[in-house]
Amino acid sequence: MKKRISIVGAPMDLGQLRRGVDMGPSAIRYAGVIERLEQIGYEVHDMGDIQIGRPKLVTDPKTGLRNLEAVVTANKKLAEKVDNIMRRGxxxxxxxxDHSIAIGTLAGVSKYFNSLGVIWYDAHGDLNTAETSPSGNIHGMPLAASLGLGENELTEIGGYFPKVKFENIVIIGARALDPGEKQLIKEKGIKVYTMHEIDRLGMTRVMEETISYLKERTDGVHLSLDLDALDPLFAPGVGTPVVGGIDYRESNLAMExxxxxxxxxxxxxxEVNPILDERNKTGILAVDLMGALFGERLL
Structure with a gap:
């Protein structure tokens, strides 16, 4: 990996209903992410948070999506920040x-690759559109939007679409999929490792297959890790916990x-929500996983 890391916080809680996840970046910083990465040997530049403010919470009358305009505005700002980071190298x-910020992250990243891969480490597929979403929450739509599915305001952030191809995605940890998401996965042949596969094959094989699959077809890979991929026993501070998830050791191994x-x-x-957390347990877990991802080892 590159030895310079630029961190940007996206304190967004507009893509869903439960407040508090806007404090996630602060909780992760408080858990010592910068110091941890510097100890591993990285030069870390903290760019602070994008400014989101407190817009009025509204439901778009045309689409039924919650806070559409505010989510679009925030993701445009994030895409610009990430674009600047990529240009600097x-x-x-x-x-x-919340996970709606992935729309902006991928908009800032994808154009720097000919065929970007995405690992979606999540209990959910986030493949909904306005037509399939049971809730209208945009944090359940970022992967669909990045594939070019859904409202133009979301799909066209960054000025181009799609950001990723169906065959370049691997979803890991899924255990809560809506009917429309299941249909799309089957129709498009999206590669998914549900908790059934993780239990049956083991995390080592799941990651070996994932890495081999993406190495064959991509020239870069984005990791989008939702802390609700882990079981609530390990990550209680998330907005949409789903029991029966990945455990700490499996996740640490995956990152390694x-x-x-x-x-x-x-x-x-x-999706780190300190209001729902236990003494920042989930924020600390996020930092532990980042340490493993960036090469930290016991020996």
């Missing part, structure tokens, strides 16, 4: 914030294997 590390493979070119860690 640094590794972009984005701290969330990605570090060894040297395929990750950008990353975001999202």
């Amino acid at each position: 640094d590794f972009p590390l984005v701290l969330g914030g 294997m990605l570090a060894e493979a040297e395929i990750i070119t950008s990353a975001e860690f999202v």
Whole structure:
């Protein structure tokens, strides 16, 4: 990986209903992410947070999506920040914030690659559109938007679409998929490792297959890690916890294997909600996983 990391916070809580996830970047910083990465040997530049403010919470009358205009505005700002990081040649590390911020991250990253791969480490598919979403929450739509599906305001952030191809995605940890997402996965042949596959194959094989699959077809890989991919026992401070998730040791191993493979070119860690957390347990976990991803070893 590049030895210079630029961190940007995206304190967004507009893509869903539960407040508090806007404090996620602060919780991760408080858990010592900058010091941890510097100890590993990286030069870390903290660019602060994008400014989101407190816009009025509204439901778009045409689409039924919550806070569409505000989410679009925030993601445009994030895309510009990430674009600047990529132009400087640094590794972009984005701290969330709800998962809708992935729209902006991928808009800032994807154009620097001919065929970007994405590892979506998440309990959810985030493949909904206005037509399939049960809630209208945009944090359930960022992967769909990055594929060019959904409202133009979301898909065209950054001035181009799609940001990623269906065949360049691997979803890991899925265990809560909506009917429309299941149909899309089957129709497009999206590669998914549900908790069934993780339990049956083991995390080592899942990651070996993921790394091999993406190395064959991509020239860079973005890691989008939602802390709700982990079981709530390990990550209680998330907005949409789903029982039966990945455990701490499996996740640490996954990050270590990605570090060894040297395929990750950008990353975001999202959905840390300190209001719902236990003494910043989830923020500390996020930093632990970042340490493993960036090459930290016990010996």
